[in-house]
Amino acid sequence: MSELDLAGRVVELVRRLAGPGAEVEVVVTRADLALTRFANSFIHQNVAESGTSVRLRLHADGRTAAGSGSLVDPDGLTALVERTLAATRLAPPDPAWPGLAPPAPVPSGPHVDEATAAASPDERAARVRAFVDAVEGLEAAGYCRTAHRSGAFANSAGQSAVGRSVEAAMDGIARTGGADGVARHAADRLADLDGGALGARAAAKARAAADPVELPPGRYEVVLEPAAGADLLQNLSWYGFNGKRHAERQSFAEPGRAQFDPAVTLVDDPLHASGLPFDLEGTPRRSLTLVEAGTTAAVAHDRRSGAEAGTGSTGHGMLGASTFGPLPRNLRLLPTGGPAEVATGQFSAGVTGAVADPDTAALVAGMARGLLVSDFWYTRVLDPKQLVVTGLTRNGVWLVEDGVPTRAVRDFRFTESYPRAMGPGRVLGVGRAPVRQPDRMDGSWWEAPALRLASWNFTGGASG
Amino acid sequence: MTEFDAATAAVQAALDAGARYADARVMHRRYESMSARNGDIEELTQDESIGLGVRALVGSSWGFHAVPELSDAAARDAGRRAAAIATASARVPGPAIDLVPVAATVASWASACEVDPLGVPLSDKGDLLTRATATMREHGADLAEGLYQIWDTAKWFVSSEGHRIDQRIRECGGGISATSIGAGETQRRSYPSYRGQYGTTGWELVTSLDLAAHAARIAEESRELLTAPECPSGETDLILGGEQLALQIHESVGHAIELDRILGWEAAFAGTSWLDLSRLGALRYGSELMNVTIDPTIPGALGSFGFDDEGSPAVKRDAVREGRWVGVLAGRDSAAVAGLDHGGSVRADGWARLPMVRMTNVGLEPGPHTLDEIIAETDDGVLMDLNRSWSIDDKRLNFQFGCEVGWEVKKGRRGRMLRNPTYTGIGPVFWRSMDMLSSEIVPWGTPNCGKGQPGQTGHTGHPAAPARFRNVRVGVRA
Numbered sequence: 001m002s003e004l005d006l007a008g009r010v011v012e013l014v015r016r017l018a019g020p021g022a023e024v025e026v027v028v029t030r031a032d033l034a035l036t037r038f039a040n041s042f043i044h045q046n047v048a049e050s051g052t053s054v055r056l057r058l059h060a061d062g063r064t065a066a067g068s069g070s071l072v073d074p075d076g077l078t079a080l081v082e083r084t085l086a087a088t089r090l091a092p093p094d095p096a097w098p099g100l101a102p103p104a105p106v107p108s109g110p111h112v113d114e115a116t117a118a119a120s121p122d123e124r125a126a127r128v129r130a131f132v133d134a135v136e137g138l139e140a141a142g143y144c145r146t147a148h149r150s151g152a153f154a155n156s157a158g159q160s161a162v163g164r165s166v167e168a169a170m171d172g173i174a175r176t177g178g179a180d181g182v183a184r185h186a187a188d189r190l191a192d193l194d195g196g197a198l199g200a201r202a203a204a205k206a207r208a209a210a211d212p213v214e215l216p217p218g219r220y221e222v223v224l225e226p227a228a229g230a231d232l233l234q235n236l237s238w239y240g241f242n243g244k245r246h247a248e249r250q251s252f253a254e255p256g257r258a259q260f261d262p263a264v265t266l267v268d269d270p271l272h273a274s275g276l277p278f279d280l281e282g283t284p285r286r287s288l289t290l291v292e293a294g295t296t297a298a299v300a301h302d303r304r305s306g307a308e309a310g311t312g313s314t315g316h317g318m319l320g321a322s323t324f325g326p327l328p329r330n331l332r333l334l335p336t337g338g339p340a341e342v343a344t345g346q347f348s349a350g351v352t353g354a355v356a357d358p359d360t361a362a363l364v365a366g367m368a369r370g371l372l373v374s375d376f377w378y379t380r381v382l383d384p385k386q387l388v389v390t391g392l393t394r395n396g397v398w399l400v401e402d403g404v405p406t407r408a409v410r411d412f413r414f415t416e417s418y419p420r421a422m423g424p425g426r427v428l429g430v431g432r433a434p435v436r437q438p439d440r441m442d443g444s445w446w447e448a449p450a451l452r453l454a455s456w457n458f459t460g461g462a463s464g
Numbered sequence: 465m466t467e468f469d470a471a472t473a474a475v476q477a478a479l480d481a482g483a484r485y486a487d488a489r490v491m492h493r494r495y496e497s498m499s500a501r502n503g504d505i506e507e508l509t510q511d512e513s514i515g516l517g518v519r520a521l522v523g524s525s526w527g528f529h530a531v532p533e534l535s536d537a538a539a540r541d542a543g544r545r546a547a548a549i550a551t552a553s554a555r556v557p558g559p560a561i562d563l564v565p566v567a568a569t570v571a572s573w574a575s576a577c578e579v580d581p582l583g584v585p586l587s588d589k590g591d592l593l594t595r596a597t598a599t600m601r602e603h604g605a606d607l608a609e610g611l612y613q614i615w616d617t618a619k620w621f622v623s624s625e626g627h628r629i630d631q632r633i634r635e636c637g638g639g640i641s642a643t644s645i646g647a648g649e650t651q652r653r654s655y656p657s658y659r660g661q662y663g664t665t666g667w668e669l670v671t672s673l674d675l676a677a678h679a680a681r682i683a684e685e686s687r688e689l690l691t692a693p694e695c696p697s698g699e700t701d702l703i704l705g706g707e708q709l710a711l712q713i714h715e716s717v718g719h720a721i722e723l724d725r726i727l728g729w730e731a732a733f734a735g736t737s738w739l740d741l742s743r744l745g746a747l748r749y750g751s752e753l754m755n756v757t758i759d760p761t762i763p764g765a766l767g768s769f770g771f772d773d774e775g776s777p778a779v780k781r782d783a784v785r786e787g788r789w790v791g792v793l794a795g796r797d798s799a800a801v802a803g804l805d806h807g808g809s810v811r812a813d814g815w816a817r818l819p820m821v822r823m824t825n826v827g828l829e830p831g832p833h834t835l836d837e838i839i840a841e842t843d844d845g846v847l848m849d850l851n852r853s854w855s856i857d858d859k860r861l862n863f864q865f866g867c868e869v870g871w872e873v874k875k876g877r878r879g880r881m882l883r884n885p886t887y888t889g890i891g892p893v894f895w896r897s898m899d900m901l902s903s904e905i906v907p908w909g910t911p912n913c914g915k916g917q918p919g920q921t922g923h924t925g926h927p928a929a930p931a932r933f934r935n936v937r938v939g940v941r942a
Contacts, residue, residue: 036552053513171732
């Protein structure tokens, strides 16, 4: 039975048990997820899971409840419907129920690479082997993963949709003498992940990060590599372009206002790469420009926050959105000079150590004195309204003098307002070669080129 | 086919496919959560998930496969796949792996539960949250939120060494938060902590919290914070409330003593540890007041169980004794690599996740003081409580925490409320500066400990009480 058949069966079950007045939406997802993990240069964890989940949201007599289950036989589906219906009857009133998504065409979504969907443990292990071989005696750690999801949506208002997505990602570090270098990449095809090239990049950066010096905290000009840039995008998404937080006045975002440097254009682009073409509420997903040449343009909404704001859904219904808010999770910081030139396997070119690619090299070359930062770690928000974030650098920092990395630097702690750091006049350069960075969950990714900022507030060194 | 039958079939299939050791867990978890905002219910969710995960050791390489089916065919297929994955792991092999011995146990265990949390009527639970959030709105909060969560987990464990263990663990908890929004910032007060207090217990825990009784106070305090003076910057004596100290323990002790981190198994993601196994038993971690135990036997604490997910029985052990580092959180394979003689701290977040080293209840034993005595003994300092932000480096050394609220402490008295309190430091330096510790221990529960790839959410407990630390840097800001 297909996912759409299953979804339709659940809608019918609800109609039969709850009557025609009940509003119901159902998402069925079949997932084959696998992740091969390595540390100390060997595979130490290697996992796979296959299964189908059914998620049901039901609104009847002014009350709403949601439920999910992993059993898709007739008994399992009936039990899911019965307990969700019982919960709905007992739940308190839901005066803000936004109604169901109306029928609307759903795009076909990104191309699905069948070879990636059917990837074997041996294929993932082969990429790990190549990564480990390429670090040439350094310690290697990281993962290679593949994900395949096939989903269907149906609701009692007549909307239905199907879609599939695949993703492959590799994330690894090389380690030597306490210094780490990183290479991280998400792709639409496993074939586009070159474990050897990624390992070589990580190793070159690790060797260049050896023997770091400690610099005094303070404000420094920075070039942030794509891994660090991805952290900016994640936090801007969670706390800024989140329609629920915006409605609650907890977000900095003010649509129509020039809050960013004119070099900044941010687009949530779910159809650009792996992801299903509809959201959890059945709303078609589409590109949404959040910042246009420095001016905040929009925030993301699901049906509930969209109804509250009077704008409607932007296709960002997701698990937990009622609590955490709808999040744009396919964010792209557009490169300068036009459309993105998505990097696929470009890591083999220009591996020279601290500066690992020509795109970053061009930004570093313009910096009289500052820091090249590979990655951020454990960033947490001190104040959501101004999006003041504290966190640490990780996987390599270098002092740049007269356009050349001169010394590896020990990790810093920073405390910085992200929108202020990217504010008008503060972005000194945006690269031309964005690299897609995987999120912790497949289907969510962050794509940024290297980024040069006028000032970043480092509040402490590694020793305190 | 029973759950034990399915697990046994999976283990046998893995052995038949070449594994020299295999174990399998069938897990059936029911989850319920309800959240309220500004007097209305925001979301009610009930999830139910059943499945089987099997782990196979072929040579010295592991494989794991999980399926949401308990038929004989599905279980055997999962076992075979786990062995095949382990065989693929051998393309990048590591050193020989052994497992420290654990007596093959046939047992059954259940957590104590007076009031079944899933049996409490939804309307009663909804009324509790809507009443508390409405009260917070009435008392000035711009955003009033309430939440409870319930987990009811049954699991059946079988190993190729003869384990056959079933457990039922019921966990729940909840809390409320009031947020006031000013021109350029937000201020939040929560009770009993942000997103709540949790335990391996029944609904009696939530009842005992009496959320409604604290709603007006925290709403008013959140408004008061908007105009409170900023926490000063500089070095001072820092008094931490128990809830904040629980998270300090979690981040700068609990994660640091995880043996998989110490061995480098988490290097690329969660990170490593500043601790070096060669110093186990000798390293001074903190002051002599610092006695930290690893204790999954504490009744009602969130990290409690009868057996871990490798079949090791729950045993109380020392992690830090009189300031000296003496113990780690370990699994059977990591303990063998490290030359230790016990695991006991391995758990999986559901049937589809690989068991890995996790905190149980990692917390402080009581000190000799009270919070009132600590304040009375402090000439010039800041009291901070309830966590608002947390960040620590990948070696678990350099941390910075933000709290919801601070109070000036001058000449032995609690003074003005302070907003945006933060403090920062280096783990062992900080712990060595602890010179007063209260006896008022509470086993704080953390239901959202993230670790692993794919990600797993762990439930951990942290007995903690107010304590004083000398010469700590406070008031870090952008």
